[in-house]
Amino acid sequence: AQSVTQLDSQVPVFEEAPVELRCNYSSSVSVYLFWYVQYPNQGLQLLLKYLSGSTLVKGINGFEAEFNKSQTSFHLRKPSVHISDTAEYFCAVSGGSNYKLTFGKGTLLTVNP
Amino acid sequence: EAQVTQNPRYLITVTGKKLTVTCSQNMNHEYMSWYRQDPGLGLRQIYYSMNVEVTDKGDVPEGYKVSRKEKRNFPLILESPSPNQTSLYFCASGWGNYEQYFGPGTRLTVT
Numbered sequence: 001a002q003s004v005t006q007l008d009s010q011v012p013v014f015e016e017a018p019v020e021l022r023c024n025y026s027s028s029v030s031v032y033l034f035w036y037v038q039y040p041n042q043g044l045q046l047l048l049k050y051l052s053g054s055t056l057v058k059g060i061n062g063f064e065a066e067f068n069k070s071q072t073s074f075h076l077r078k079p080s081v082h083i084s085d086t087a088e089y090f091c092a093v094s095g096g097s098n099y100k101l102t103f104g105k106g107t108l109l110t111v112n113p
Numbered sequence: 114e115a116q117v118t119q120n121p122r123y124l125i126t127v128t129g130k131k132l133t134v135t136c137s138q139n140m141n142h143e144y145m146s147w148y149r150q151d152p153g154l155g156l157r158q159i160y161y162s163m164n165v166e167v168t169d170k171g172d173v174p175e176g177y178k179v180s181r182k183e184k185r186n187f188p189l190i191l192e193s194p195s196p197n198q199t200s201l202y203f204c205a206s207g208w209g210n211y212e213q214y215f216g217p218g219t220r221l222t223v224t
Contacts, residue, residue, distance in 0.1 A: 044156075044203065092156075099209045100161065101148075105153060
């Protein structure tokens with residue numbers, strides 16, 4: 001069985017500040033890790049993914065995440081956020097034989113001027 | 114343009130009136146899946162399909178049916194909708210564990 005815990009349900013930050021959204025997972029099989037973003041009233045867009053190889057992965061819109069196998073974490077970071085980054089962010093894991101994506105409950109990032 | 118489409122985008126219906134939400138993808142993906150999104154619960158899988166005529170239950174299948182007669186289409190059927198099925202529904206397709214693409218969502222309200 002797989003599970004994902006997003007440690008913060010809401011993260012308020014000021015524009016141009018750095019941000020880290022935390023994600024921990026558990027799995028009994030090899031994992032593939034994802035971050036999705038959902039802007040208000042829109043669908044899910046893939047930000048970045050870790051499949052194998054380098055543990056630091058870069059995604060769209062200046063986001064990056066680091067896979068840490070020993071700490072079973074996949075935290076999302078951005079060095080300087082913009083108002084337009086206000087959205088809900090979901091961490092997800094797959095790896096089972098049914099290809100199911102198991103999602104965390106989401107982190108609402110609010111960027112204030 | 115590669116995409117997953119869903120229809121309708123918004124639907125308000127009454128308890129017990131059968132409805133179908135359509136999902137179509139143009140990327141030749143074998144894998145398709147339905148999720149529902151509820152506040153505070155994230156996204157949960159309803160049903161999935163590994164290929165044509167191969168479907169199976171996800172985590173929350175009660176009250177839903179699916180079919181996969183063609184590779185590109187994967188409709189979600191609610192034969193007797195109830196208020197607890199009020200939710201935001203997403204269809205997804207992809208290459209197994211490596212990446213999944215999501216549709217724009219269908220917001221369903223059952224009164």
